[in-house]
Amino acid sequence: MSPLLRFMTSRTWLVALAALLVLVAINWYLQPNLMTPRVVRSNLSVFLPVALVAIGQTYVILAGDIDLSVGAIVSLVNVIVVSLIASFGGDVPGILGAMAIGVGVGIACGLVNGFLVAVLRLQSIVSTFATGIVFGALALLVMPTAGGSVPSVYWRSYGGTLGGVPVIYWIYGVSLLMVAFIAARPFFKHLAAVGGHRAASFQTGLPTTRIRIGAYALCGLFSAFAALCLTGETASGDPLLGQALALSSILAVVVGGTALAGGRGSAFGSILGAIVVGTISNVVFFARPPFEYQTLIEGAITLAALAGGVLVARGRRTQ
Amino acid sequence: MSTALIRNPLVLAFLSILVILAAGEIISPGFARGDQISKLLTVSAILGIVAAGQCLVVIGGREGIDLSVGVMISLGAVLAGNVMSGSNGAIAPAFLVAGGATFLIGIVNGLGVTFLRIPPLVMTLGMTGVVQGGLTVITRGIPSGNAAPALMSFVNEPLFLGLPGILFIWALIGVLMWFLLRRTDLGYAIYAMGSNERAATLVGVPVRFIRVLLYGLSGLFAGITGVLVIGYTGNSFVSVGDQYMLLSIIAVVIGGVSLNGGTGNYFGVMLGAIALTLLQSVLTTLQLESWGRQLTFGVVLVLLMLLYGRSKRQRV
Numbered sequence: 064m065s066p067l068l069r070f071m072t073s074r075t076w077l078v079a080l081a082a083l084l085v086l087v088a089i090n091w092y093l094q095p096n097l098m099t100p101r102v103v104r105s106n107l108s109v110f111l112p113v114a115l116v117a118i119g120q121t122y123v124i125l126a127g128d129i130d131l132s133v134g135a136i137v138s139l140v141n142v143i144v145v146s147l148i149a150s151f152g153g154d155v156p157g158i159l160g161a162m163a164i165g166v167g168v169g170i171a172c173g174l175v176n177g178f179l180v181a182v183l184r185l186q187s188i189v190s191t192f193a194t195g196i197v198f199g200a201l202a203l204l205v206m207p208t209a210g211g212s213v214p215s216v217y218w219r220s221y222g223g224t225l226g227g228v229p230v231i232y233w234i235y236g237v238s239l240l241m242v243a244f245i246a247a248r249p250f251f252k253h254l255a256a257v258g259g260h261r262a263a264s265f266q267t268g269l270p271t272t273r274i275r276i277g278a279y280a281l282c283g284l285f286s287a288f289a290a291l292c293l294t295g296e297t298a299s300g301d302p303l304l305g306q307a308l309a310l311s312s313i314l315a316v317v318v319g320g321t322a323l324a325g326g327r328g329s330a331f332g333s334i335l336g337a338i339v340v341g342t343i344s345n346v347v348f349f350a351r352p353p354f355e356y357q358t359l360i361e362g363a364i365t366l367a368a369l370a371g372g373v374l375v376a377r378g379r380r381t382q
Numbered sequence: 383m384s385t386a387l388i389r390n391p392l393v394l395a396f397l398s399i400l401v402i403l404a405a406g407e408i409i410s411p412g413f414a415r416g417d418q419i420s421k422l423l424t425v426s427a428i429l430g431i432v433a434a435g436q437c438l439v440v441i442g443g444r445e446g447i448d449l450s451v452g453v454m455i456s457l458g459a460v461l462a463g464n465v466m467s468g469s470n471g472a473i474a475p476a477f478l479v480a481g482g483a484t485f486l487i488g489i490v491n492g493l494g495v496t497f498l499r500i501p502p503l504v505m506t507l508g509m510t511g512v513v514q515g516g517l518t519v520i521t522r523g524i525p526s527g528n529a530a531p532a533l534m535s536f537v538n539e540p541l542f543l544g545l546p547g548i549l550f551i552w553a554l555i556g557v558l559m560w561f562l563l564r565r566t567d568l569g570y571a572i573y574a575m576g577s578n579e580r581a582a583t584l585v586g587v588p589v590r591f592i593r594v595l596l597y598g599l600s601g602l603f604a605g606i607t608g609v610l611v612i613g614y615t616g617n618s619f620v621s622v623g624d625q626y627m628l629l630s631i632i633a634v635v636i637g638g639v640s641l642n643g644g645t646g647n648y649f650g651v652m653l654g655a656i657a658l659t660l661l662q663s664v665l666t667t668l669q670l671e672s673w674g675r676q677l678t679f680g681v682v683l684v685l686l687m688l689l690y691g692r693s694k695r696q697r698v
Binding site: 129179183185186188189190192193194195196197199200201202203204207310313314317323324354355356357358359360361362363365366369370373374377 | 445447494498499500501503504505507508509510511512513514515516518519522523628631632635640641671672673674675676677679680681683684687688
């Protein structure tokens with residue numbers, strides 16, 4: 064195999080990147096102001112929560128499982144953080160404390176999922192659907208209806224700049240660093256091993272149970288990050304905030320070239336996948352098809368992108 | 383022997399039904415009355431019929447699952463409502479149009495899964511978006527169409543022995559599913575490919591053809607369910623089927639069908655559908671806050687799965 068081909072086949076996200084470039088070109092043609100800093104920033108801040116959840120979802124999927132409860136985790140963390148900030152009095156230490164607790168809640172939810180799936184050996188699709196119901200119920204307990212608000216310092220900082228660079232770009236940057244850090248750890252190789260050949264990795268002595276729990280905990284962590292961002296975006300609490308995120312994160316992961324069967328893929332691809340899925344929406348919107356055809360066209364392009372992501376992930380498998 | 387009996391999913395599902403019924407009767411006397419039970423069975427039938435298709439797809443293996451049944455139910459309901467527009471003469475065409483459309487959508491799912499080898503979860507999730515779009519095109523977001531009176535009374539009113547007609551349809555489907563799975567070559571082929579696709583291919587089972595057919599059947603059952611749903615409610619709305627998507631999978635799992643494929647039968651799924659419906663209904667009569675109802679539902683689901691939804695332990 065030529066070095067170029069090897070480079071390409073070992074990076075399943077390249078096709079997502081190619082799709083993204085094409086989509087951005089079309090989007091730019093349809094929406095001439097696309098590349099102005101303001102529009103780029105607003106688009107990227109819309110894509111950020113899905114991208115964060117998709118990063119977490121990637122680790123779970125790499126290990127051969129799936130997490131349908133991420134949307135409920137996002138809602139739960141959102142209402143907990145908003146309520147805690149209010150009860151802590153709304154000053155900066157209180158806000159930071161509430162955010163830390165929110166992150167802890169996200170990780171705890173992930174640990175519960177990991178326990179059910181890896182220790183009690185429940186099937187991940189149905190058990191994370193059930194835990195999603197439970198987390199959603201807890202969110203309703205904390206805050207029965209949408210409401211509350213966070214102090215302006217929270218959403219002003221989220222929407223503001225730090226050192227001249229918008230805060231959301233810092234969040235993208237830090238997330239990319241975390242993704243790179245995790246990808247460089249042995250843990251990441253173990254994840255892929257557990258997802259690709261679970262029996263073999265068990266037989267070679269990998270702690271498969273602990274690895275799968277770790278993946279769910281990471282997923283809970285990144286879902287909590289997404290919740291903190293959404294809280295900055297909406298500046299209030301909503302027990303149903305995350306509803307659509309489970310399915311859209313899976314879309315992003317698959318479009319990003321991660322194999323749903325586990326074992327192959329990257330969280331970087333999922334970030335690209337989230338941006339691709341979001342850009343598809345934008346392109347369809349700015350192409351101005353008849354109103355009633357918008358969802359259909361969006362659905363068809365998304366299905367094509369999904370098929371593309373799957374074929375890429377598999378193309379590598381047959382090498 | 384006795385533990386084998388307790389481990390039997392059919393026995394477990396049946397016991398859970400009795401427990402939930404008893405709980406319902408204690409919480410609100412009259413819960414287990416005959417006419418109440420017939421109402422609950424009607425709701426169970428709707429879930430049970432869509433779960434029939436889901437069950438076939440799951441038994442057929444290769445991580446078989448159909449996430450598009452929810453939108454296909456909605457599509458079936460909208461199509462049937464528009465074909466019937468309240469006229470009794472158009473009931474048969476309504477079934478044909480709704481079932482035909484969703485059968486074809488299912489076939490497309492099956493083709494994507496077998497020939498493009500897209501994982502079923504991804505293919506049917508993607509198809510969900512497409513069908514959703516199709517629904518918007520048909521309805522322009524405004525619900526339209528309504529059920530024929532004869533269909534509504536068939537679903538809601540006692541027909542024979544005090545039971546509505548839909549229950550006899552469900553029983554018929556139960557017998558047909560049993561016959562298909564246990565008394566035909568096709569049925570054995572479905573189990574064979576579900577437990578070991580390679581072996582099934584090597585002994586000459588037309589695995590691809592059967593898998594496409596299974597997704598088609600799942601679509602067909604969803605379409606029929608859609609017609610029955612509009613018969614139950616009278617008119618349709620665009621998201622009428624959404625709730626059935628994951629419920630049908632749960633009914634399959636607590637009915638003792640492993641999501642790994644190759645095992646289980648439809649009687650278990652029928653009992654699973656009844657248990658789920660009863661559970662939801664008991665929780666409604668409990669007059670809890672919505673969080674309490676949801677929390678109990680989630681916890682009971684986990685407990686039910688712990689009883690028999692577990693995978694095998696890893697061994698060296």
